Amino acid sequence: MNIMIKIFISALLLFASTVQAVEYQQFQVNQSALNFAYKQMGVNMQGKFKQFSAQMAFDPAKPVNARAHFEVNLASIATGSTDADEEVAGKLWFDAKTYPLASFTSTSVKALGANRYQVSGKLTIKGKTLDISTPVTIQTDGKRAIFDGSFNIKRLSYGIGTGEWADLSTVADDIQIVFHLIVFAAPVIPSPTH
């Protein structure tokens, strides 16, 4: 068989497979949000991270193959006060100079039914890696997928807020992470005639 025909057929097959299975993998950072909530002196507080990136791939037909990797710029935290933003970037909290990024890498995705999936993976903050697992709601419409969910971490298990801040009566141990992620479907591969 002519080598050109071989390439043509492989391209065609590849095209066919991508049309069949919509895979969401174009992460939209500007439409996504990474927020957190915690208690300070009994008061509910909220904040967000302004800079984060993700590589994601999700095919509703094959959720077990889904994968996600996140990186969060910890210095981009917005607590609502400049003083607090500077403090949490410091050594006792994130130590963002030494550990600028927090990361999450998925290890498994299981379908729970009704657009819900159990996502497990490894969360690394301040050089410490711990396993986490959280249900995620994923809505898809063929063009984009919306991932929503939240999970709690214990800040002290990552050494976040040590020294004088280790007193949990001021800033509580439980930190709720709330994510809203938008991922577009992969662009259609151009037809082989081009």
Next chain:
Amino acid sequence: MKRYTHTAMALHWLMALLIPAMLTLGHYMHDLKLSPLKLQLYSYHKWLGVSLLLLALLRIIWRLTHQPPALYLPRWQQLASSAVHDLLYLLLIAIPVSGWLMSSAKGVQTVWFGILPLPDLLEKNEALGHLLGKVHGSLSSVLLILIIMHIAAALKHQFIDRDQLLSRMLPGTSATGNLP
């Protein structure tokens, strides 16, 4: 000399203890570096501030429903006295309310004694929060000046005029006794 009611005296002297403590605390905590202590002091300041707002409201209601003992003073002193007292009452409301509004604008809800959440009266707005902080501080400075004038006037009546005016706000036995 007729006296204020015991309720009015109790409210007056309780606030006379708490307000200087609050002014000192507010001034001190503002300059602290961020620390758990600072967060704790801010919370205590807010809890006490809400308490003082309630005491002030109670006091104003009491004042409006109970005639204070008559004052026999020159006209200008009567005018000065009522002007200072009116301003004091106004600030006893305006200062805690400005603090509450500042807290809302800064995105930190006020939860009285860590138990009772007060509604946030403003949306989170950093610039407005900063402005309200300035207002809160300025009003507190005016309050401090008025308190000094108030104390100075009371001391002048007590030790220069020797007219027993201070005893109107002090419990004790006298021929006329307390107002009911």
